[in-house]
Amino acid sequence: MTNRSKRSEQTVPCHACPVRKLTRFQPLPESQQAVVQQYRAGQTLLPAKHHLYREGELHGNIYTLFSGWVMLYKTLSNGGRQILRYALPGDFISFQADLQAPMNHSAQTLTECTLCVFPRQNLIQMLQTHPELGLQIAWITARDMTLGQEYLVNIGRKNAKERLAFLFTELFQRMGMHDPKIGNSIPFPMTQEDIADTLGLTLVHVNRTLRNLREEGLINLSHHTLTILDYAQLAELAGFNNDTLATDQPLL
């Protein structure tokens, strides 16, 4: 149990992780979907371990992920890596505050991926012609930011076991496996090193903590498949709260 400031003045209520509300793919209203179609430049199929773009590069496209997993990360001067989040089908990739500037992070496929490609210029044009889409983007960005904040809490204030538990429940939820039926599995394309770089731990310690979770019968992770054996206990460990029922509605 690490760094838990138990301040006495404990008036502030805890309302645990609302990742649930971040999980589902929010389809655009039909009217807007048609509009968006006009601006896309087609679809790409990329192999696993392929970089969409790298930190520091000027990059011309924006993407929507149709199938597969993409990981977004940043690199440190000493060779370290911090994974920021995993993009799942439906996610929007490579949007950043300054569309002209070099990318502030890298994106690499973990599996084979199908992506819908929008040239940046098209996006800009689209936003000029259909300004109401700006708000959609604000909504998506705010949702991604909330997930990032959950990650911050996870890394900053939880021990290794709890961090693992959180990552697993988060991905399980985002994959759309809300079923109460226990013992479900999801594909899990990342390596233990990836997990380590997501959670601010080392590869070795991730491995040991995984064994620990396995021995306690909470999960099983092998051959790139994650099986949740005891969701309730895992969510409890993670400080993950399903109560926060989500209205997945967009802003307006």
Place this chain on the structure above:
Amino acid sequence: MTNRSKRSEQTVPCHACPVRKLTRFQPLPESQQAVVQQYRAGQTLLPAKHHLYREGELHGNIYTLFSGWVMLYKTLSNGGRQILRYALPGDFISFQADLQAPMNHSAQTLTECTLCVFPRQNLIQMLQTHPELGLQIAWITARDMTLGQEYLVNIGRKNAKERLAFLFTELFQRMGMHDPKIGNSIPFPMTQEDIADTLGLTLVHVNRTLRNLREEGLINLSHHTLTILDYAQLAELAGFNNDTLATDQPLL
């Protein structure tokens, strides 16, 4: 030096922290400023240590901070706290993906603050009438998200000294102190416990690391004033890179 995976395949270039591009208050174009004025419900003066809102509350307002410091944080079930970021003058506060849902974080003033208040309903109306403002919000949100990602890297992949160094340089930059002249000071209203809860450390360890930095002549922090004695070395420690020159331009 903690958790630095030195993977051999070191092809990915490192492009260090572009916080600089996140620092300055991006004023709206004049045309839009006039529009926004119509929807604000006036200004408030709040004392220090006052909560704007708490996690889990339904909250009716959106704010722009005019003067003072506000801290945004999340609470854990075990009593822990993770500070997400410090809002400085010009920052937008309390916008989240689901405007109807309970707040997903808390906001508390660190100093006396002047805020501009927008009732949520007004914001929604404003966005309906002037959809082009949605993109402005997307821009602001994306910028805040980028800062959050820097925090993630900071907590996930750096040791205590580096984390402190980063926080100091970040705030120094965001306060608008880009002057090359060495030895400048900024107000620093947070306690050592706040710093600890920002950086994923404990109060005690922050204290020791501060002493360390002081003894090395990099900073001085006392009486809520931070003095940067050796910016270059501090930025180096933090992995902070000024090269990334910023175009502070909005999207369109």
Place this chain on the structure above:
DNA sequence: CGATTAATTGATCGTATTCAACTGTGGTGG
């Protein structure tokens, strides 16, 4: 099937935590 990458385990070390006590500071009221 051999080569490369990923997972696993052991031993040791160190950074940061924890527990605990003490010092300084600022504010309040007698």
Place this chain on the structure above:
DNA sequence: CCACCACAGTTGAATACGATCAATTAATCG
């Protein structure tokens, strides 16, 4: 003005969680 209190900062000692170093086993892929 000083006594008192609450709170922030400081320091010490012991501990622990996770890192580091190193070597071995298991998967995966051409």
